Amino acid sequence: MSVSLKKKKKGFLLKKEEEINDENINDEQEAPQQEKSDLEEKEEEEEEKPEPKKKHKPVQQKIAEDQTPVDPNVPPQWFNNYVLNEEKKQNELRKKEEKLSKKKLKVQASEDAKEKWNDGLVRDRVEKEVGNHFNRMYFNVFGKRL
Secondary structure: OOHHHHHHHHHHHHHHHHHHHHHHHHHHHHHHHHHHHHHHHHHHHHHHOOOOOOOOOOOOOOOOOOOOOOOOOOOOHHHHHHHHHHHHHHHHHOOHHHOOOHHHHHHHHHHHHHHHHHOHHHHHHHHHHHHHHHHHHHHHHHOOOO
16 A cells, blocks of 8 residues: 555545544533433333233143053063063173073063063062152152142
8 A cells, every 4th residue: 555545544644533423522511411311211111001901811731632541461661671680780781602692681671571571560669760860859859839
């Protein structure tokens, strides 16, 4: 850039700053009058308009339609996983010759889970323990209020 262009730009910028300062001074002189009128207008608007009452809409409960009924004779997935993990632990403790493959172990564990679940005593004990656990958790979170 040449020196003359820099001077022209500086002069232009100085002129702009002077115009902005002049506008600010004019605004400051007019501002008190405008502020009073603005405040008066706001007060009048507040007095004229009463606050609208909010209407609360009733909450609609959503009904899950896709829930399938639970068959009491079919063990839940978590019970199947529990039995499978127990079978895996027992399989690790066996000797190398007696160990089962993963696929056979899974099939055997699912069969054992079905047999154990069909036994009424085991099913009742498991459901009782789960119910007690949920009750304890509830009381820990919410206290003794029902």
